[in-house]
Amino acid sequence: MKNKLIAANWKMNLDSEQSEQLFEQCAELAKCISPTLVICPPATYLQTGNKRLANSGAFLGAQNVNQNRAGAFTGELSANMLKDCGCKYVIVGHSERRAQFGENDELVAEKVKILLDNHLIPILCIGESETQRHLGLTDSFVTYQIDSALALVDESQIHKLVIAYEPIWAIGTNKTASITHIEQTMSTIVKHLINKYQQNVVDKSIHVLYGGSVSDKNCEAILSLDVVDGCLVGGASLDFNKFEKICRANVQPLATAQ
Template identity: 70%
Template sequence: MKNKLIAANWKMNLSAVQSAELFKQCASLAQTVPSDLIICPPATYLQMGNSMLESSGVHLGAQNVNQNLAGAYTGELSASMLKDCGCAFVIIGHSERRTQFNESDEIIAAKVKAAIENSLTPILCIGESENQRTLGLTNSFLTYQIDSALSLVDKTQMKNLVIAYEPIWAIGTNKTPSIAQIQQTMTTIVKHMYKKYGENFTDSSVHMLYGGSVSDTNCQAILSLDVVDGCLVGGASLNFEKFEKICQASVKPSLVAAK
């Protein structure tokens, strides 16, 4: 049975002093919670995180990766550079990257390929807009996003994969889908993965996370769903007391209900 996975996306927040304190707190937290923790700080703090999280059991993740191995890409970081900083995970396809930085489906697929070929586990973000949900396009759009992002790799290359469902209209808005909506949507995602990649791969190697205004007040209900293997936490991960409550939520991971 897989452990629950709680990933923290700090986005473009915190100073060096604040980051050091939060790294220290998360390193201690990992010793007391059953969930596996991933911290994704700004790139400037990756090496600090690698040092402070060493031997704590907390995994380090990056918020972005360039799809190219090397070259004249000013301001970018390659997958091998992230590995050198101690990263095991990388967030790919976050809606903020898709919209604010015009990342296309083709770019996201290339980033997934680059991550996997450099032994980084992608945290692949997918999610629909409020208009798409209203029009009844949620399921078809999400399965399209998955297939597009994984189009350059096959399951023989993928030892591990994280899929984070984040409805765009719920990110940073304090609005979340109902528990019934989360259950239905994530069941669709899981069933699609079973059909495309096989249940053995999905059961053992794929974590299905929910993200989008996850808080210390709604995490218990979300994490108790059979089809939710964990959460991708944004704003609440910057507040240690809130993040601690999310990580301590008592849960029992299982994908059996989705088969």
């Protein structure tokens, strides 16, 4: 069975002292639990994270990447720069980037491509709006997002990939999708990936996470679903006590994990 993956998206939060403390807590946690932990801090704390997470079993991730290898792109970070900071994972296609910074499907596809070309693992975010959900377009929209984001890569490049299903209407709103909705939509995603890349590729190389107001209160039910390989956690990842409960939900202690 695939190991669970819990990714923390700190977004634009915390100061240097707070982030350092949280890195240290996450590093200790990673040593005694079976899920794979990925911590995605603001870019200013990446190098600190690389030092604090070293040899803990937790991995460092970034929240964004530029689609170009290098050049006159003031304020941007390249895939190679992120690797130099110790990153292994990078979030792309988050609905906040799409909505607030105008990132379209073509740009997301370019970012996925540059990450895979540089042996970094994309955490590809997909999810429907509330209007699309009410119109019954959830399944068709999320499968479209997958196809468009992966349009520039082929199966041979999918050594590792993370897809995070985050319904837009549930991000930072305290509205969590029902367990039935999560199971149905993520089953659609998994089936689509199997049709696209075959069962063995999905089983070995792709994690499918749920995100969208994941908390210490709803994580047990979410992580109990067979189609859920883990969670992408936003606000709750800033509170270590809440984040620890999420990381420990429905998993075996490290000593007995297979």
